[in-house]
Amino acid sequence: IGKRDPRMPKGPPTLPVIGNIHQIPSTGLFRQFRQWAKEYGSIFSLKVGPSNIIVLCDRKAIHKLLQLDEKHFRVQEAEATVLMTNLLDRPEDFFQEIQRYTASVVSSINYGFRAKTHDSFWGTWTECMEPGANPPVDDVPLLKYIPSSFAFWKRRAIDAGKTMDGTWGKARRLAEERRARGDRRVCIIDSLLDEYEKKGWPASITQHSFTNLMGEIVEGGADTTSAQLLTLILAFALYPEVQRKARKEIDEVCGTERAPLWSDFDRLPYLNCIIKEGMRWRPVAVTALPHRVRQDDEYEGMLIPKDSTVFIPTWAIHHTDAIYEDSEKFNPDRYLNHPKLANDYAGSPDWANRDKCDADNPKHHYNYGAGRRICPGIHLAERNMWRIAAKLLWAFEFSEPVDPVTRKVSHLDPDAYNPGILQAPLPFKVGIKVRSEKHVEIIRKEQDEALDFLKQYD
Numbered sequence: 517i518g519k520r521d522p523r524m525p526k527g528p529p530t531l532p533v534i535g536n537i538h539q540i541p542s543t544g545l546f547r548q549f550r551q552w553a554k555e556y557g558s559i560f561s562l563k564v565g566p567s568n569i570i571v572l573c574d575r576k577a578i579h580k581l582l583q584l585d586e587k588h589f590r591v592q593e594a595e596a597t598v599l600m601t602n603l604l605d606r607p608e609d610f611f612q613e614i615q616r617y618t619a620s621v622v623s624s625i626n627y628g629f630r631a632k633t634h635d636s637f638w639g640t641w642t643e644c645m646e647p648g649a650n651p652p653v654d655d656v657p658l659l660k661y662i663p664s665s666f667a668f669w670k671r672r673a674i675d676a677g678k679t680m681d682g683t684w685g686k687a688r689r690l691a692e693e694r695r696a697r698g699d700r701r702v703c704i705i706d707s708l709l710d711e712y713e714k715k716g717w718p719a720s721i722t723q724h725s726f727t728n729l730m731g732e733i734v735e736g737g738a739d740t741t742s743a744q745l746l747t748l749i750l751a752f753a754l755y756p757e758v759q760r761k762a763r764k765e766i767d768e769v770c771g772t773e774r775a776p777l778w779s780d781f782d783r784l785p786y787l788n789c790i791i792k793e794g795m796r797w798r799p800v801a802v803t804a805l806p807h808r809v810r811q812d813d814e815y816e817g818m819l820i821p822k823d824s825t826v827f828i829p830t831w832a833i834h835h836t837d838a839i840y841e842d843s844e845k846f847n848p849d850r851y852l853n854h855p856k857l858a859n860d861y862a863g864s865p866d867w868a869n870r871d872k873c874d875a876d877n878p879k880h881h882y883n884y885g886a887g888r889r890i891c892p893g894i895h896l897a898e899r900n901m902w903r904i905a906a907k908l909l910w911a912f913e914f915s916e917p918v919d920p921v922t923r924k925v926s927h928l929d930p931d932a933y934n935p936g937i938l939q940a941p942l943p944f945k946v947g948i949k950v951r952s953e954k955h956v957e958i959i960r961k962e963q964d965e966a967l968d969f970l971k972q973y974d
């Protein structure tokens with residue numbers, strides 16, 4: 517006890533049993549940390565009796581070690597591998613499979629349950645919550661008094677509320693029943709309920725709002741991401757030269773020996789450009805959620821009155837040729853000098869350089885919104901999209917579908933999207949061809965390990 521394992525980072529010499537306890541000052545520990553970092557290196561360790569303390573005075577280590585990726589990445593990698601096998605066996609089901617993948621990742625992380633099939637509860641439950649356009653009842657309160665027999669939108673809102681309560685209530689119940697059986701899992705709902713069991717239920721949150729909050733995370737995360745992935749598949753089929761360019765980059769890094777992994781991110785910059793261009797070209801959120809001004813504001817001599825609703829018209833900005841030349845074209849090259857993830861750029865206060873392509877030509881995409889209510893799922897979404905796009909391009913070739921009888925190509929419509937504030941491609945068909953037998957072999961080999969890992973979320 518008290519002795520440092522020699523494999524740990526270095527640190528001040530220890531005494532038997534107590535370790536470094538006697539050297540820890542009662543005040544000014546932060547200054548002592550600086551001193552120890554100078555003496556033992558920017559990553560050092562302390563022993564407090566039997567316990568270990570690791571101190572990170574190193575920005576790279578903080579980024580790498582405390583990355584949010586740590587818990588999510590295995591679920592994403594494993595589900596991505598399962599997706600590849602399912603596409604090999606049933607390429608015609610790609611549309612539902614992409615939706616199953618995104619629903620499964622977010623429901624495993626959130627509730628500890630995966631969506632094994634597209635038609636299971638965890639695979640389909642977000643479909644009924646597609647937001648529709650409602651009259652501005654908050655701005656015109658009188659509208660609230662119209663009886664529901666005359667107001668279809670009121671009936672729809674009540675129905676939607678019931679559906680949400682029913683579906684999210686069921687999700688919570690399934691998680692509670694699992695916990696009652698002693699089956700606690702690595703997921704958000706379990707870590708919160710464990711904490712509340714210990715410390716008591718927080719006064720600020722009702723049971724109903726907790727249930728809804730959990731459901732909202734899945735709602736925010738599943739269909740948005742799958743819509744962007746389906747957009748990418750559509751773009752791949754329409755722009756074969758993009759596929760060729762991406763594959764050249766991927767093949768140089770991975771060959772046929774293995775599918776791409778997240779750790780290849782820095783070496784596959786064109787792939788990151790593809791994700792960004794998909795987000796610009798067909799943003800799933802055609803406007804970010806409306807924001808409301810809490811007090812009178814002024815911008816360049818213009819008043820923005822209190823209670824105004826403020827929209828970021830994402831689609832309109834993304835399709836302004838003066839900002840994005842030839843904006844209808846899917847052209848990932850726009851982002852070539854733009855190597856980071858959207859979350860890295862979104863955090864910067866310098867709007868002009870936030871997501872730029874070159875110094876005079878900022879081209880940030882606004883698909884995650886902006887400001888303090890910016891999408892909190894940005895990290896998960898970026899990683900989900902990158903992983904799937906990388907594996908898809910590595911394994912398959914996509915093309916516009918060919919009619920099996922006439923052998924004629926049926927051209928895909930790049931504008932066939934559903935209406936509404938969240939726009940996803942309408943169901944479409946594509947040709948999906950695996951690139952070689954070697955790719956098949958690798959996909960099948962990686963699947964067993966993935967399924968084994970995912971058993972914990974069955």
Ligand code: HEM
Nearest residue numbers: 736737740741801804805883884885886889890891893897
């Ligand atoms: C490509 C995928 C995604 C896109 C394009 C997207 C887009 C957006 C947008 C535009 C907003 C509104 C931001 C604003 O008002 O300025 C938003 C909010 C939100 N998103 Fe996402 N999102 C995605 C993925 C996710 C994921 C994976 C999750 C969770 C796991 C998530 C959870 C949420 C939540 C909870 C909100 C509400 C935040 C608040 O009001 O404070 N989203 N998202």
